[in-house]
Amino acid sequence: MTLxxxxxxxxxxxxxxxxxxxxxxxxxxxxxxxxxxEGYKLELCRNQIYSxxxxxxxxxxxxxxxxxxxxxxxxxxTLKVAGFNVTCAVKATANGLDGIALRNVQIDGNRGNEPIxxxxxxxxxxxxxxSGQLIEYVRSYDxxxxxxxxxxxxxxxxxxxxxxxxxxxPCGSEAFQQWADGISLSCQESLVQxxxxxDATDGGIVIFGAPxxxxxxxxxxxxxxxxxxxxxxVDVLPWRPEGNFSNVLVENNHISGGFATDIxxxxxxxxxxxxxxxxxxxxxxQVWWSDGRYGRNQTTGATIQGNQFSGAFAFAMAISGxxxxxxxxxxxxxxxxxxxxxxxxxxxxxxxxxxxVPLLExxxxxxxxxxxxxxxxxxxxxxxxxxxxxxxxxxLGLTCFMxxxxxxxxxxxxxxxxxxxxxxxxxxxxxxxxxLFGLCFTVAVxxxxxxxxxxx
Ligand SMILES: *[C@@H]1O[C@H](CO)[C@@H](O)[C@H](O)[C@H]1NC(C)=O
Ligand SMILES: *[C@@H]1O[C@H](CO)[C@@H](O)[C@H](O)[C@H]1NC(C)=O
Ligand SMILES: *[C@@H]1O[C@H](CO)[C@@H](O)[C@H](O)[C@H]1NC(C)=O
Ligand SMILES: *[C@@H]1O[C@H](CO)[C@@H](O)[C@H](O)[C@H]1NC(C)=O
Ligand SMILES: *[C@@H]1O[C@H](CO)[C@@H](O)[C@H](O)[C@H]1NC(C)=O
Ligand SMILES: *[C@@H]1O[C@H](CO)[C@@H](O)[C@H](O)[C@H]1NC(C)=O
Ligand SMILES: *[C@@H]1O[C@H](CO)[C@@H](O)[C@H](O)[C@H]1NC(C)=O
Ligand SMILES: *[C@@H]1O[C@H](CO)[C@@H](O)[C@H](O)[C@H]1NC(C)=O
Numbered sequence: 001m002t003l004x005x006x007x008x009x010x011x012x013x014x015x016x017x018x019x020x021x022x023x024x025x026x027x028x029x030x031x032x033x034x035x036x037x038e039g040y041k042l043e044l045c046r047n048q049i050y051s052x053x054x055x056x057x058x059x060x061x062x063x064x065x066x067x068x069x070x071x072x073x074x075x076x077x078t079l080k081v082a083g084f085n086v087t088c089a090v091k092a093t094a095n096g097l098d099g100i101a102l103r104n105v106q107i108d109g110n111r112g113n114e115p116i117x118x119x120x121x122x123x124x125x126x127x128x129x130x131s132g133q134l135i136e137y138v139r140s141y142d143x144x145x146x147x148x149x150x151x152x153x154x155x156x157x158x159x160x161x162x163x164x165x166x167x168x169x170p171c172g173s174e175a176f177q178q179w180a181d182g183i184s185l186s187c188q189e190s191l192v193q194x195x196x197x198x199d200a201t202d203g204g205i206v207i208f209g210a211p212x213x214x215x216x217x218x219x220x221x222x223x224x225x226x227x228x229x230x231x232x233x234v235d236v237l238p239w240r241p242e243g244n245f246s247n248v249l250v251e252n253n254h255i256s257g258g259f260a261t262d263i264x265x266x267x268x269x270x271x272x273x274x275x276x277x278x279x280x281x282x283x284x285x286q287v288w289w290s291d292g293r294y295g296r297n298q299t300t301g302a303t304i305q306g307n308q309f310s311g312a313f314a315f316a317m318a319i320s321g322x323x324x325x326x327x328x329x330x331x332x333x334x335x336x337x338x339x340x341x342x343x344x345x346x347x348x349x350x351x352x353x354x355x356x357v358p359l360l361e362x363x364x365x366x367x368x369x370x371x372x373x374x375x376x377x378x379x380x381x382x383x384x385x386x387x388x389x390x391x392x393x394x395x396l397g398l399t400c401f402m403x404x405x406x407x408x409x410x411x412x413x414x415x416x417x418x419x420x421x422x423x424x425x426x427x428x429x430x431x432x433x434x435x436l437f438g439l440c441f442t443v444a445v446x447x448x449x450x451x452x453x454x455x456x
Contacts, residue, residue: 020042026056064102087143087145088145109142109144129155147182156240196218207235224275242294282317314398371390
């Protein structure tokens with residue numbers, strides 16, 4: 001009896017300390033996945049940084065990479081891209097990787113001030129001919145490649161990825177074509193929810209068709225850099241037929257452009273990073289590309305509803321090149337402004353887009369849209385007259401607009417920064433705590449709605 005008890009006491013601590021420490025090389029971590037086989041869990045240790053000299057690849061279905069005890073804070077293990085010319089930290093795109101998971105870790109792309117690397121891979125590369133993959137409670141930032149995470153279509157057989165409660169950003173830099181996305185989704189029937197994306201630079205969430213996917217309750221915000229698009233529905237490839245966004249539902253996302261960081265006058269202030277979101281939600285390829293590369297192809301079959309916009313944009317929503325989409329019940333909350341000037345690349349082949357307005361539609365390239373814009377139009381701060389409805393105009397290549405200078409009195413107050421209305425959620429806390437997102441979101445929105453509550 002005594003002997004047995006002793007054995008137990010010795011065994012227990014061993015079982016608890018089962019995480020794989022960062023004294024293991026990348027090759028050793030890879031070997032553990034290889035030997036572990038199906039369902040193996042690579043459990044990393046809290047507060048440790050794992051310098052990756054190569055991509056860590058999942059090798060069998062049901063594998064998981066996570067931090068012991070699933071913390072959600074800074075104690076999550078960090079996988080840091082360190083090998084020269086390596087742009088991807090973890091990869092699960094080979095065949096036979098159904099149901100694999102990446103949970104409660106941090107992925108540091110470690111790009112620093114370097115320009116974007118030419119290798120075409122994101123911090124996290126999932127998808128392929130696989131279903132039921134999961135990424136949750138992961139922080140992904142500073143990628144060397146074009147995205148903080150990419151879920152690829154594979155041979156159009158990727159299905160059912162779940163991307164939830166991640167905190168993402170910063171991703172990319174503002175310099176021309178040095179941009180990176182927050183989440184790049186091309187896997188059908190996927191669920192992207194409850195993510196917080198701060199300071200992505202290309203698209204906060206870019207939907208590449210991804211038929212039958214739901215993108216909901218995400219918070220996309222800019223603080224220190226300008227973002228071209230909050231949610232992009234502009235890529236008509238790779239899904240076929242071109243522009244296939246069938247049954248894609250984009251709902252209840254909160255997209256907030258920049259807010260004043262310094263006091264200007266009673267209603268507007270300066271922003272020390274000159275940060276705006278150029279296009280809150282962009283629908284159709286022409287909104288993005290002025291070179292006609294996608295011809296008259298249109299984004300089709302999507303529903304965009306219940307989304308909320310606050311802060312500084314060039315355009316909250318812009319549509320050009322869209323068919324059979326439903327756009328309803330989207331609203332402005334808190335303070336908003338629509339700012340930006342024509343940049344050097346705005347005029348292409350004699351065509352110039354409309355100047356910034358809240359909502360812009362180009363009717364010459366849209367077909368059978370179901371747009372409902374409840375009246376009365378709101379009278380929110382800085383909104384152009386008649387702005388409760390979509391204005392018609394040329395919505396072409398709208399990423400060409402330039403944010404105002406940082407000392408311009410152009411940014412609205414809000415977002416937990418100067419002159420913001422106090423909220424029960426504690427201001428900026430709302431923006432960085434994905435776990436509290438659902439709760440805080442409800443509280444904050446209720447408060448903001450009573451103060452202004454303009455619906456589109
Ligand atoms: C392990 O992680 C710690 C930080 O938690 C770091 O100081 C140390 O350099 C890392 N060791 C290796 C071998 O990377
Ligand atoms: C890094 O990648 C670039 C582009 O693929 C290539 O030109 C360069 O030679 C690579 N450098 C090294 C050291 O592999
Ligand atoms: C869009 O793609 C899905 C998945 O491949 C397919 O089932 C659907 O038929 C396509 N939509 C159209 C309009 O062809
Ligand atoms: C910009 O303003 C924000 C909010 O007031 C502040 O936290 C930040 O430190 C400022 N950054 C610079 C570079 O001044
Ligand atoms: C604040 O400044 C902006 C930009 O100059 C101006 O449009 C706005 O009317 C001003 N508001 C007040 C209350 O002076
Ligand atoms: C749609 O895009 C494809 C390229 O993917 C192009 O070949 C085709 O002509 C375009 N269709 C239209 C109607 O512009
Ligand atoms: C305009 O486009 C050119 C490339 O065609 C690019 O080099 C330049 O940086 C762009 N300017 C801006 C302000 O985006
Ligand atoms: C909107 O701006 C006003 C000043 O014009 C400020 O008092 C108010 O707190 C701001 N609203 C929010 C929700 O921050």
